[in-house]
Amino acid sequence: xxxxxxxxxxxxxxxxxxxxxxxxxxxxxxxxxxxxxxxxxxxxxxxxxxxxxxxxxxxxxxxxxxxxxxxxxxxxxxxxxxxxxxxxxxxxxxxxxxxxxxxxxxxxxxxxxxxxxxxxxxxxxxxxxxxxxxx
Amino acid sequence: xxxxxxxxxxxxxxxxxxxxxxxxxxxxxxxxxxxxxxxxxxxxxxxxxxxxxxxxxxxxxxxxxxxxxxxxxxxxxxxxxxxxxxxxxxxxxxxxxxxxxxxxxxxxxxxxxxxxxxxxxxxxxxxxxxxxxxxxxxxxxxxxxxxxxxxxxxxxxxxxxx
Numbered sequence: 001x002x003x004x005x006x007x008x009x010x011x012x013x014x015x016x017x018x019x020x021x022x023x024x025x026x027x028x029x030x031x032x033x034x035x036x037x038x039x040x041x042x043x044x045x046x047x048x049x050x051x052x053x054x055x056x057x058x059x060x061x062x063x064x065x066x067x068x069x070x071x072x073x074x075x076x077x078x079x080x081x082x083x084x085x086x087x088x089x090x091x092x093x094x095x096x097x098x099x100x101x102x103x104x105x106x107x108x109x110x111x112x113x114x115x116x117x118x119x120x121x122x123x124x125x126x127x128x129x130x131x132x133x134x135x
Numbered sequence: 136x137x138x139x140x141x142x143x144x145x146x147x148x149x150x151x152x153x154x155x156x157x158x159x160x161x162x163x164x165x166x167x168x169x170x171x172x173x174x175x176x177x178x179x180x181x182x183x184x185x186x187x188x189x190x191x192x193x194x195x196x197x198x199x200x201x202x203x204x205x206x207x208x209x210x211x212x213x214x215x216x217x218x219x220x221x222x223x224x225x226x227x228x229x230x231x232x233x234x235x236x237x238x239x240x241x242x243x244x245x246x247x248x249x250x251x252x253x254x255x256x257x258x259x260x261x262x263x264x265x266x267x268x269x270x271x272x273x274x275x276x277x278x279x280x281x282x283x284x285x286x287x288x289x290x291x292x293x294x295x296x297x
Binding site: 011021 | 180182186194195212
């Protein structure tokens with residue numbers, strides 16, 4: 001949690017606030033409220049415990065503790081914490097899914113190939129994520 | 136130039152998040168010279184949008200909000216809204232108290248009060264029961280004074296000392 005909020009400039013969407021629309025920017029974003037639309041940010045995104053997001057998200061990295069519906073595309077790490085829930089496809093370079101997290105969707109890994117960025121879709125199935133669910 | 140000091144040291148990839156209880160003072164650079172008046176910001180429920188963030192759409196809810204970046208759309212807020220210096224807001228804005236130090240194009244409707252700071256630039260219409268304007272504010276438009284429905288508990292009214 002500190003990882004995202006420790007940046008010098010983090011925008012906060014607090015609990016009782018609801019946005020319908022698009023967010024674009026260059027800094028970090030912490031969502032505890034509701035958001036419907038899209039997020040496109042060059043920094044890190046934290047969807048907090050009370051956050052409910054229905055949006056496609058593009059960011060450098062993302063930590064999900066709340067509820068996300070939509071496709072997620074991160075250049076670095078996707079992390080879903082035990083309270084987190086992600087319904088949607090994701091593209092990431094590295095993933096960290098904690099026990100108890102809920103993930104439904106496709107996972108595409110960005111391969112660290114020599115030439116710049118090849119976002120080749122890997123052959124992942126929704127079942128693959130189900131293995132990570134609690135026993 | 137440092138070779139690989141570009142990244143923050145605490146953001147090593149693969150590092151486990153450490154659950155420290157100590158809260159970090161993250162928003163220290165919030166009002167460097169943007170707000171000469173004491174910023175009414177109890178940090179508990181304050182939504183905060185930084186400079187480089189642009190939002191298009193509608194925002195509803197309660198709590199306080201500080202905006203430093205761009206916003207295009209409608210606000211409907213039960214709480215205090217502060218449009219900081221450098222912020223650009225376009226559209227209809229409804230809130231309890233509105234304090235403007237940035238650029239606004241559109242309609243401002245407050246149920247409590249409106250304060251225009253000396254750096255404010257407004258084009259449009261204001262509806263409010265109470266207004267204060269600092270010297271230097273640019274306002275192009277119309278003001279309508281509405282009847283105050285309830286005496287707003289003005290906890291920290293930015294006193295206009297000129």
